[in-house]
Amino acid sequence: MDSINILGAGVSGLSAAINFAKQGYNVDVFEKRSDCGKRFLGDLEGLENWSSEKNVLEELYKMNIKTNFDYTPFKKLSVSDGKEKIDINLKKPMFYLVKRGPAEKSLDQGLKNQALDLGVNIHFNSKEKEKNMDIISTGPTGKKYFIVARGIRFETCSDDIALLLLNNEASANGAYSYLLVSKGYGCICSVNVYITGKEANKYFKKTYELITNLVDIDIKNQKNVGGIGCFLIKPNLKRNGKLYTGEAAGLQDLLWGFGMRYAMISGYLATKSVIENKNYKKLIKKEIGDRLKTSVVNRYLTDRYYQYIHKYIFDIVRDDTGNWMEMLYKRFNPTLYSRVFYPYAKIKVSQRLKSCHKNKEST
Template structure:
């Protein structure tokens, strides 16, 4: 490929923008085409966590090493509180930050806005309100989730609460998932992150709010609703029409907890590197991301089979250890995980056929906000 030929990236999420930054910094001409009118359109200034436990290298150093500046607002959290399904409280702590709290959406200071600014500064041509239906030129596909395997329903608010991170397990607050409360500098996000029973999201959010009011002293002023969804799958090649597919468009997401930002950004970097050195993108992501994604899918199988008793035992163990170190071991491969992967994948595919959501008169997050375009395929 000529270094003067233009490379098109479809989608201006973290994976697409990260890919564009690496390419532009190497002197390539890059065009990012985004369907929506701004970055971060799926988010509402809500807090999210950039995980820092799946690799030995700190995630901020990983980004910097790829040429991506970390000038977005972020706050390191090395401790928090986890509640088991019976409501028992366990403090957890890591020897280094467990995650970096950051904001998502189009506002100043968010991850999305910071990546956009860096891409433009590097010379990337970012075009909004540009929905791509045919795509023949050289490029990368980063158009976001194609289906919903996870949804989150919550509220953003102002508060006098002290900073902190709280997580609650149990099917009452979050079937198949977890509920969370994140507070920093007078702002907060509370949500139920569900892997099933989408249609009853309002009930589970109400249970989540009530739980944190009782157990964490939740106080909210000026609450505003927000919602989101995510896509998890293990692709074979992550290639479509000869183009690398990155981020949640490919399904690069953690199957256990839904922490996908690190995977998404890394996949964008890997795609850019494969273009720059004309190497095999599939081999690259399978080597770097594949083991973590496979482990997440098997971890999801363990989580489903363990039930609430297993959750209690897991939380107790987490509280007794370096939380980050233990979580890292959970995402390492093993002979047992390799053996169980085919079963876990079949289980996971079946779980995506969400029985509570038939897309008929349904107001769940995916039905209301997902991209349900029939038969639209890019790169063909």
């Protein structure tokens, strides 16, 4: 029987493990933490449903990933600039809210159980090295991160809500903050780009203040959540004969950091590449290459016009709430303009990433 070793039992590593096991491989996954999802401390994350015409859950199903985890479809979104709040009703779910972490019914535990049911061996508290592995799925590295989120999770009696806060004092460099509540469980977070974790605390403080002024919400048993995210302009998909998946490869939406979908797609495609002897880079390029490039252009435009970007998005919402999903789809997919602009945007964002590393190293 063929064997495969995977480093990291996150969403991309488990997506690969499930698919290898389905094809009869003997699969070993080595995870440095004591359980799946431990890096996530129980926050809520959105499985985005706007960057493709395919429904994300159907897409997962086609990649042999079952929905044995809890998820809440959100067809309503509130958007605020910190003063005004606009409610939008959407025709289809904008995202499916899932829990991350080691708790029962989280996405991480759902994928873990699917892998175990297929006979995958998961070795926790492992110190295995990359050199002994076939697939590297270790998520973002601690050294080179660009996205930093700070927030809290809590219990609540409040109704389900998804509130997007677009305010430059609440999130750095044109990023965003949010309140998410589903089934008595909530999160308030500030997402920031190009700053350090220490700097992110002040943005979270402002996020908390603005959100609790905008929404009447009870917060009980709160705990801190947060983390980092990595993206690369040119994903690192193959090195020394090993395939990289998810954020270890730098696969991430450069605009807003919605990386779960790409992570699971890359795990699936890594498997396909090995089993069908196909070129992994070509498979990734075909499936998500255009969206990745578009997100570089989106990142550049946000970097360049970060003072105005929140107002710009908020004005779109105010003027035309009915077309929000169509607008997002267009922003996340290539246009003639984004294709022409991509080479320039790539250079500018690369320069920004390099200077961001230098700044972080000197702080």
